């Protein structure tokens with residue numbers, strides 16, 4: 270007799286087996302399998318709780334922005350990802366390859382939105398917390414200085430790229446496992462960094478207007494310049510150490 274967990278995961282496992290079928294193009298199989306394998310126990314993705322209050326990042330980010338961003342925007346990505354995964358499960362169970370392929374856009378957008386925002390909340394912390402101080406030694410400081418020369422240069426480069434994103438998207442600091450170095454990058458829309466570029470995400474800056482319009486109106490540079498006050502460098506360094514260890 271199967272355990273409860275096995276019963277719950279059964280549709281996802283069945284889907285993963287089907288998705289790896291040669292009927293699908295490699296990109297579709299890779300994307301669908303990644304989202305299926307990331308589904309939490311219970312089969313549904315959920316909106317994560319924040320590790321701080323909505324007002325904790327003021328004045329860089331207002332409580333109003335944080336509440337809207339987390340409880341409305343991120344929650345919508347989670348809801349729509351779960352809907353898309355249900356449709357994917359149905360499409361796979363009926364071997365409807367056309368329907369499976371047609372779901373790629375919804376999976377990429379809503380799955381990316383969920384992945385990106387989950388990373389983003391963990392990248393932030395109150396200005397007065399110890400984690401908001403860039404470390405004076407260690408793996409992160411070494412990696413930043415190796416690639417950018419200095420912390421200030423890294424901020425300038427990541428800020429410039431983030432501010433320059435056309436339309437909606439994200440600025441990133443990521444780890445390139447091929448070179449063993451960190452890199453600045455951007456992605457449009459909700460494209461997730463690792464799936465889109467291969468870089469392992471260390472730090473993400475959401476530059477969708479919903480991330481700053483209440484506080485900064487259309488002046489994205491002021492938002493990007495302010496967000497450096499509330500970056501959780503402990504999280505960035507933990508991700509770097511984990512990425513380097515493979």
Ligand SMILES: [Fe+2]
Pocket residue numbers: 338342386475477479480
């Ligand atoms: Fe966002």
